Amino acid sequence: MTSERATHLLVANPTAQSGKNTARIEQARQLLREAGIRSDTVATAPGGATVGLVRQALDAGEFTCVISMGGDGTFREVAAGLLQSTRREETTIAMLPTGTANDQGHSFGLAATEEALARNVLVIRGAHETRLDAGQIEALDSLGEVMRRDFFFDSAGFGMSARILAARNDDRRLVARVPGLRHLYRDHMVYAGATVKSLLGSYVVSDKFVAHLEADGQRRTLTRLSDLVIKATRIYGGAWVFDPTSRHDDGLFEVVPARGRRDWAARVAQATEKTALPGVALDALGIATTEIFRFQKLHLRFEVPPGNARLAAQIDGEEFPASPQVRIEVLPRALRLVVPAPV
Known part of the structure; x- marks a missing residue:
């Protein structure tokens, strides 16, 4: 300083x-x-x-x-x-x-x-200010003991999206060791390469898992998932808006379940413009719009069938420990965020 x-x-x-x-x-x-x-x-x-x-x-x-x-x-x-x-x-x-x-x-x-x-x-x-919700996340072992506690502000993900992230990070480390290659194979290219690698891998080893959820006291089970996204702010993947009515300061996060490979294959080809995807489009991508819901407190318990790919996890684009259980709480309007003034 x-x-x-x-x-x-x-x-x-x-x-x-x-x-x-x-x-x-x-x-x-x-x-x-x-x-x-x-x-x-x-x-x-x-x-x-x-x-x-x-x-x-x-x-x-x-x-x-x-x-x-x-x-x-x-x-x-x-x-x-x-x-x-x-x-x-x-x-x-x-x-x-x-x-x-x-x-x-x-x-x-x-x-x-x-x-x-x-x-x-x-x-x-x-x-000019607005308020920003924060998410407190805890990775829990099978007995419910806290393994790690952290915060996130954009998204948490479990499954394919987190596996793509881990593959991207592995590719980045590999590319960094090859003179000249890091200037050619970087940013979006590294991400696209990791996406293709993960998608192809899912044809060899199934990436399906089950999530048992308790959201604000209400229990449900989601089966045959390839991905489960917890969304805090509107934009995901630089382009997608899963829920146009969501807000960054409403004290609630969205749960977005996804099944199948079509959604991530489409993500590779997706234009980079921000797009509010209509329900019919989300359904076509394997994202069940009827299962998108909001919560303030969430408990997740995962089941991965024997022989399937190990579960991966991420928060705000950074790898997070994959654990048998996860607890998430939204901290409403936790921070004062500077944003563009309304026109």
């Missing part, structure tokens, strides 16, 4: 956009200065350490706003740090998106392109 009496804390991920984010961080700092915003900068750290860095910086300073610059995973860590800070109510959170999917930014009309950076800085200067 270098500035004196900074009002904003910029938390930036230098590795986003396959390493191109370093130059954009310098550009963002310059644009913030030009906008009259005094800021300090903290680089993200591996292994989840960013959460603690953000919490400590906020507790020790007098920042009025913390800015997440990176992808959905960076936003999750910055928001979790703020959520656990003693200055949660005194500090807003803002976004300078640079990620590949950018679900969080897209949900509030913020693009992740280089051309959008200047506009996004002006949004921060405008300081």
Whole structure:
């Protein structure tokens, strides 16, 4: 940290956009200065350490706003740090998106392109606020003991989507070791490759599982699932809107069950424009619209038939421990989020 009496804390991920984010961080700092915003900068750290860095910086300073610059995973860590800070109510959170999917930014009309950076800085200067729900998630063992507790703000996923994510991360690590290849095979290409690999693998080893749910006291069982998505904000996968009536501040998350491979095959071919999918289209993709519902408290218990693929899990685009049970609670209107002002 270098500035004196900074009002904003910029938390930036230098590795986003396959390493191109370093130059954009310098550009963002310059644009913030030009906008009259005094800021300090903290680089993200591996292994989840960013959460603690953000919490400590906020507790020790007098920042009025913390800015997440990176992808959905960076936003999750910055928001979790703020959520656990003693200055949660005194500090807003803002976004300078640079990620590949950018679900969080897209949900509030913020693009992740280089051309959008200047506009996004002006949004921060405008300081228009909304409230953002947060999700507390606990991975439980078979006896119900907590294995890990964390927070998410965009989505949690169990099954195919999380398996694709894990395959993408494996591919990224492999590509990073091959000189020159990482500049050709990156971002959306890596994700598309991982999707195809996971889809083909599901023809060899079944990915089906069963989920027993208790949502706000109501019990139900979902069978023959290939994926189960818990959605907090509107946009999923950079493009899909499962429920156009959902809100980021209503104290409820959506449960989106999916069966079959057609939905993920369609996702590969999906246009990148934000699309509110009608019920008939979702049904055609194997997503049962009659089973999409909302909750404030949710308990999940999974069953994976012998011989089927192991269950995978993710939160906000980051791998999460797959466990026999999961408990999720929505924390209503937990954070003050800076968003574009209504036109």
